[in-house]
Amino acid sequence: MKILRLAAAAALLVISSASAFAETTLRIGLAEDPDVLDPTMARTYVGRIVFAALCDKLFDIDEHLNIVPQLALSHETSADGKEVTIKLRPNVKFQDGEPLDAEAAKFSLERHLTFPGSFRKPELASVDHVEVVDPLTVKLVLKTPFSPLIAQLTDRAGMMMAPKAAKTEGDKFALHPVCAGPYKFVERVQQDRIVLEKFADYWNKDNVFIDKIIYLPIVDPTVRLANLKSGGLDLIERVLATDIKDVRADANLKLSSAIELGYQGITLNIGHDKNKGPLSQSAKVRQALDLAIDREAINQVVFNGEFKPGNQWVNPDHPYYQKDFPVRARDLEKAKALLKEAGVTPPVAVDFMVPKGPETEATAQVVQSMAAEAGFDMKIRVTEFATSLKQAEAGEYQAFMLAWSGRIDPDGNSYVFLHSKAPQNYSEWVNADADKALDDARLVTDMAKRKEIYRKLTKLEMEDEPILYLYHRRILIAHTNKLEGYKQMPDGLVRVIGLKLK
Amino acid sequence: MLNFLARRIAQLIPTLFFVSILIFSLQHLLPGDPALVMAGEEQDPAVIEQIRHQYRLDRPIPVQYVYWVKGVLSGDFGESLRIKVPVRALIEQKLPVTLQLGSMAIVIAFLIGIPAGIISAVKRNTVWDYGANIFALWGISTPNFWLGIMLIFLFSIELGWLPASGYVSPTENLKASLAATIMPAFVLGNAIAAVLMRHTRSAMLQVLESDYVRTARAKGLSERSVILKHAMRNALTPVITLGALELGTLLSGAVLTEQIFSIPGFGKLIVDAVFNRDYAVVQGVVLVTATIYITLNLIADIAYILVNPRLRG
Numbered sequence: 001m002k003i004l005r006l007a008a009a010a011a012l013l014v015i016s017s018a019s020a021f022a023e024t025t026l027r028i029g030l031a032e033d034p035d036v037l038d039p040t041m042a043r044t045y046v047g048r049i050v051f052a053a054l055c056d057k058l059f060d061i062d063e064h065l066n067i068v069p070q071l072a073l074s075h076e077t078s079a080d081g082k083e084v085t086i087k088l089r090p091n092v093k094f095q096d097g098e099p100l101d102a103e104a105a106k107f108s109l110e111r112h113l114t115f116p117g118s119f120r121k122p123e124l125a126s127v128d129h130v131e132v133v134d135p136l137t138v139k140l141v142l143k144t145p146f147s148p149l150i151a152q153l154t155d156r157a158g159m160m161m162a163p164k165a166a167k168t169e170g171d172k173f174a175l176h177p178v179c180a181g182p183y184k185f186v187e188r189v190q191q192d193r194i195v196l197e198k199f200a201d202y203w204n205k206d207n208v209f210i211d212k213i214i215y216l217p218i219v220d221p222t223v224r225l226a227n228l229k230s231g232g233l234d235l236i237e238r239v240l241a242t243d244i245k246d247v248r249a250d251a252n253l254k255l256s257s258a259i260e261l262g263y264q265g266i267t268l269n270i271g272h273d274k275n276k277g278p279l280s281q282s283a284k285v286r287q288a289l290d291l292a293i294d295r296e297a298i299n300q301v302v303f304n305g306e307f308k309p310g311n312q313w314v315n316p317d318h319p320y321y322q323k324d325f326p327v328r329a330r331d332l333e334k335a336k337a338l339l340k341e342a343g344v345t346p347p348v349a350v351d352f353m354v355p356k357g358p359e360t361e362a363t364a365q366v367v368q369s370m371a372a373e374a375g376f377d378m379k380i381r382v383t384e385f386a387t388s389l390k391q392a393e394a395g396e397y398q399a400f401m402l403a404w405s406g407r408i409d410p411d412g413n414s415y416v417f418l419h420s421k422a423p424q425n426y427s428e429w430v431n432a433d434a435d436k437a438l439d440d441a442r443l444v445t446d447m448a449k450r451k452e453i454y455r456k457l458t459k460l461e462m463e464d465e466p467i468l469y470l471y472h473r474r475i476l477i478a479h480t481n482k483l484e485g486y487k488q489m490p491d492g493l494v495r496v497i498g499l500k501l502k
Numbered sequence: 503m504l505n506f507l508a509r510r511i512a513q514l515i516p517t518l519f520f521v522s523i524l525i526f527s528l529q530h531l532l533p534g535d536p537a538l539v540m541a542g543e544e545q546d547p548a549v550i551e552q553i554r555h556q557y558r559l560d561r562p563i564p565v566q567y568v569y570w571v572k573g574v575l576s577g578d579f580g581e582s583l584r585i586k587v588p589v590r591a592l593i594e595q596k597l598p599v600t601l602q603l604g605s606m607a608i609v610i611a612f613l614i615g616i617p618a619g620i621i622s623a624v625k626r627n628t629v630w631d632y633g634a635n636i637f638a639l640w641g642i643s644t645p646n647f648w649l650g651i652m653l654i655f656l657f658s659i660e661l662g663w664l665p666a667s668g669y670v671s672p673t674e675n676l677k678a679s680l681a682a683t684i685m686p687a688f689v690l691g692n693a694i695a696a697v698l699m700r701h702t703r704s705a706m707l708q709v710l711e712s713d714y715v716r717t718a719r720a721k722g723l724s725e726r727s728v729i730l731k732h733a734m735r736n737a738l739t740p741v742i743t744l745g746a747l748e749l750g751t752l753l754s755g756a757v758l759t760e761q762i763f764s765i766p767g768f769g770k771l772i773v774d775a776v777f778n779r780d781y782a783v784v785q786g787v788v789l790v791t792a793t794i795y796i797t798l799n800l801i802a803d804i805a806y807i808l809v810n811p812r813l814r815g
Contacts, residue, residue, distance in 0.1 A: 033774065035542075035584050043542040117553055122546035174586055190585060190592060191774060192669060192766035218667055218764040222651055227666040230658040386534030386779050393538070405543060416545070423545045 024501045025212040026483070028494060029224045029236035033191045033217040038174035039159035040111055040118045045405050045492070048156065049237060050215055052493040053196055055179035057158035058086060058105070059150060061408055063258075063489060065319060067150055071100065071160055071180060071203075077445060081145025088136045092203045094162035095184035102132040107163040109140070116171075120157045124149075147445045151409035182208045182496060191217060209500045228253065228478055234501065235479035235486070237494065241303040241359070247478045256477045256488040259308050259315050262406025263413065264360075265469040266352075266367070271428025272395030279350055279398050284342035286465035289350075289399075291335035292374035293367055295327055299471055302362045308472045312458060313404075313413040315472040320410040320451060322458045335374040346375025353381050353397040355388045360401050363470070392426040400426060402467075408491065410454060411442060417467060418457070429466035510800055521792045522574070525785050526567050535559075536779035540583050557583060570785065579789075580782035582775075589786035592771060597790070599669060600760070600767035602679075603687055604752045610691030611698055611748070616741065618695070619702025623710065624729055634699060641696025646689055646755060650762040653685045667764040686763040690755045694748045701744055705737035749798070753791065 034047035039055055058072040073087045092100040109130045112120035126146030131139040165178035177185050183196035194215040198208055218224040221240045227233040239247060247255050273280035295309035311327045314320050339346060354364040361382060368378040392400050407413055416422045419438045420430040437457040444450045475492040484500040537553040554560040558569060573580055579589035622634035658666035665682050672679040709715060710733055718732045757769035768787060775783035
């Protein structure tokens with residue numbers, strides 16, 4: 001009997017010590033299957049979530065949107081703004097053992113700049129060439145000063161790829177990506193899973209505690225949440241606002257959130273409306289539509305009050321938000337008066353293109369009923385996303401509900417939509433003063449001065465209203481209690497450094 | 503016979519050719535531009551131009567078609583625009599998954615549908631019959647996506663018996679594979695089971711009233727032997743043909759079911775490809791599906807001839 005007990009105790013010891021050393025796996029549920037895992041060619045938001053564990057960048061951001069060093073240690077911009085010198089972190093290795101030095105950094109930046117079909121090319125368009133100063137220093141020589149450059153390097157344009165692997169794999173690099181992040185690539189089964197494992201020689205390995213990460217794309221938000229609840233997943237992204245209550249009520253789950261960097265708004269067709277509707281012809285009519293909308297009511301009705309009403313391209317907590325242009329209250333009388341002044345007789349018919357989706361459609365319906373009270377007849381046309389992009393480009397709409405996932409620098413949220421020569425100026429808004437402000441803001445690095453320039457732009461935008469900014473979503477991440485140390489960053493990505501699984 | 507076979511196979515070629523043109527042109531009729539969709543938020547005109555050029559999207563559609571057919575004839579289905587993986591590799595990876603799901607669904611359908619049909623015919627106008635009929639009505643009228651989510655709530659969240667979604671290959675772990683596919687296979691099989699039940703019931707009713715069954719009973723055979731040996735065999739022939747025809751329902755059902763349960767099969771592949779305007783993938787998948795259908799049809803034709811010499815003509 002004694003022997004039996006001893007044996008049982010020994011067995012227990014073996015089991016418990018085995019579990020202490022057992023491999024820990026973090027299973028993350030994604031809302032979509034990512035596109036190519038090549039930092040030069042990647043385009044999706046969901047892909048950036050995987051890159052957050054796979055590929056480190058020269059710089060990163062903190063919770064307050066400050067730019068902090070990652071693979072770089074520091075940066076310095078010359079007085080004329082045309083040279084940016086970056087010091088690299090010493091003793092950093094790529095996941096195949098190749099050292100990350102100035103030559104490797106130059107290689108990565110040049111690949112982003114020159115690779116056929118590179119999506120980073122426009123982001124780094126200001127860079128003329130890259131020079132190696134010493135083994136741990138690179139210099140970016142610019143064509144013109146470009147203040148958002150360092151912010152660009154906190155994202156895919158700043159991701160470093162192992163030169164040898166990138167050269168051998170060419171345009172197939174995405175199938176076996178090799179970077180300098182905390183986890184290295186193991187395998188990918190399309191639409192099923194992406195598996196990463198801890199990289200033993202990572203520069204910050206003391207803060208990496210989980211052995212393996214598996215990303216599982218599960219498109220249906222209900223099923224994603226069901227998997228989290230049943231223990232099939234440890235963390236899920238993009239929880240529906242309507243499921244927040246459910247997550248909070250579950251004692252095994254935790255919700256992490258942050259207000260997004262992007263915005264949700266309605267683009268109003270000014271320059272290329274074929275039917276020349278009143279909305280495109282008069283700023284007063286656009287003002288009237290703006291005044292007819294109660295943003296807080298949208299937030300309450302559609303999103304249980306969880307999102308943030310907004311009226312600018314950055315959210316009200318952002319350092320670049322212009323506080324002297326606050327969200328206006330709804331004013332129906334004024335809206336009706338403005339329509340009268342503009343000389344139009346209600347109802348003003350508006351072709352309102354809305355990309356398919358439960359949240360966008362619900363918002364559109366609330367906007368429709370609010371606008372009706374002021375004298376607008378918003379005819380909602382629910383359109384599949386790919387088609388809506390094409391029609392927006394062709395100007396086949398009068399109002400278009402559009403979301404932007406957001407960039408760290410305010411330039412990334414404004415320039416491409418508001419500059420008269422920008423590709424995504426779907427409104428075709430042409431305003432020379434606005435163009436000048438957008439261009440000027442790119443030349444100045446001092447924040448106070450830049451903010452003053454954006455102030456001018458905000459005023460112009462609010463007078464002309466090419467885009468009615470409505471609200472900013474809350475990034476909603478739910479995870480089990482077993483996961484410790486999770487902190488949500490405003491860019492929505494899932495950072496894995498410091499995470500522990502109990 | 504050989505003559506007939508040769509004729510039928512010769513017919514295959516123009517059919518497939520026609521199908522390929524249809525797939526190609528229908529897809530290009532879809533509004534939306536693959537280069538724009540692929541670019542996502544990064545809508546830089548120079549980059550989009552580069553993509554169009556790289557994938558020959560800037561060439562006239564007939565030229566694109568010729569390039570595609572040339573590739574297909576040499577076994578190259580092109581490359582996915584979105585993920586840069588050869589379409590052939592994707593098909594090879596996904597087809598077995600859907601085949602596994604489909605065969606499990608068919609087995610479930612037969613296991614439920616035929617016994618239920620026989621019982622309700624034999625016990626006509628009893629509680630058994632009404633119960634089976636209610637089941638059939640429920641099976642036909644329950645939407646796939648609703649049943650799927652309800653099963654997930656019951657078996658994954660409440661009871662914690664089965665994984666809520668995902669897929670494991672049977673070669674990797676048979677038990678886990680069955681656990682992952684049993685719910686989606688049931689959802690798929692359930693609707694077919696209902697159809698099979700209704701047909702088995704009416705076929706059985708007809709057979710049970712026929713002369714030879716009366717003769718069998720008159721000979722003093724046991725009821726069990728009359729039903730299983732005499733009636734069922736004859737009644738099942740049309741039902742099995744019907745089951746084979748339901749393969750079509752299976753493939754279209756898989757599109758939705760795979761989406762709900764995140765099963766990385768053919769259905770999910772095509773849905774994602776259509777929304778992403780990943781032309782090469784859609785074309786490849788539809789062409790392979792069409793070829794499977796046509797081949798199955800041919801096999802069925804041959805089988806009929808083997809069974810019924812009058813058709814040999």
